[in-house]
Amino acid sequence: MKSKLWVISGVILMLLLLSACGQGAGTETSGSGEGTKTSSGAAANTKNTGQQQEGEDRIIQTEMGEITIPKSPQRVVGLSVVYPELLYALGIVPVAVQNYHDDFPKYLQEPFKNTMKMGIGKTPNFEAILEANPDLIIAPAWWSKKDYDQLSQIAPTVLLPEREEWPEELEDIAAVFGKETEAKQVLEDLKQHEKEGADKLHSLIGDETVLYVRVMEKEIVLNGPNLSRGAFVHKRLGLKPVSNFPKDETGLSISMEVLPEYDADHLIIQLDDEENSEIQKKYKDMMSTSIWKNLKAVKKNHVYLVGGKEWFNLGMAPLADNYVIDDIVAAFEEKNK
Template structure:
């Protein structure tokens, strides 16, 4: 009996040794596997997460916005710019928007071909959410002054970046360039235009000299003339160096005048634009002016120096590099004639 108990005790001891050895081997194997994993991930147990993050970074990037940090596509393919001038900024940066707000029924000539497949959404007090949703954008860019109230609804459709209000279109272009990762492109657009402006200013000094110039727009309800403080007037008189009339009040951005007051502002050259050349009201007001003796007696009219510019083409004048670029060509061509 005693011998049997000794045998059982010995067997139990052997089993315990085997069990302890097995556990030790298992722990060693686990430790070795953990070590290998740590080595493969740089000693970081979140290695898989980092790899996923790196893969995501190829397609998404985080930018700071007025609404906080926002993840947007690194290379967006379907962009909407919610402002009548934002589409011009986008195209200047090499991006053709999929949908735009439009003031005129047709695009200006310099956008007609590239925007042939771009959806026109019109313009209203609020965005056309239905059209925006149907366009399936992957990025929406909008000015905060117009779209802040609609941000929540827009951001449910696609990542939406609100940009601050700027006094100079160049700052707006740089803002959008920053969002798209195209800051260098924005700066080059600005530099190229500055060079063209300088060349045009020098040429116009030869063509016009000290002759005075007035910029006038015919609208449905009024006739408006622009001074040097307006975007349009600044482009004509400061950027291109064309001499303004002395009679224009220097503290006024623009003036609404009646037909009877036209003789008070009597330039050598008149740059004339119809606000909307497809509008019957605008055409009627223009025709009434042409038939007036007050108009016919103006110096610019007598000298045949009334330079007609397109309404659509000059709509964004002083507010867009594309509009300004094409307007330079228009003015040079007009004064050469």
């Protein structure tokens, strides 16, 4: 382990020396561009310094103060499991990202075929980041502030503020890359897609009730309208929840015996990881019970199996949301013609 740390330290030192030499022999730069700011406030503001040259670097204001970044970064590392989606939604393919599952979701597999997976952890994988040779790193401040000094020695690092909703995160990232127009279009396109999906679903089942059930390794969770996932299904796509779902609850962890109390006309069943053998077994065991077989939706063949990594970022990123809309509509069309 010590030898690896010496290697990493040596590479960082070399990068710093090369950077210093490059700055000493660099071209004089002159400023261009006006300040940009996201509607949510404190992301990255382009600053006219009067010392930059068109097409070279620019200075932005971040949570860690002013930093210089490339005007058009070519090798971006994203240190968050949702940043890969937000970057790609803006037309940026990162060279390395964090990932929760072994594989990227279907909608990222082709564009990310050459993107390095770094897994997740309490601290960034500095060795992998060095190997990726980034010219810009973006990371959430709440997770990466403690590692900022080490990250910024590898490449300019922009720490982004914690946000309540992903559209604000998208706008923060867009401000760093000067892609505010693209971010606005992403949001408008998704809103239109949601409307089309909601209209189609209403034409298929009208006001019949829907229960969204997430089967996990340790528990069964009912997602209600107040949770981000449940809100997407029930509020944004307009699928009617069961009337007795507790109004002040976001989700309910239940035993199988309780499921008949929320006997909906339709069941959306999400397997938390479709490749997990324990989850597969749990679902098969559920289906073998008399409780399951007597559910209204089961009797009418109105059970829709969805799942896994494609739904992992539902309610947290635009590509996942778009995928889920198509997934739900296709599942309901198949059984409600």
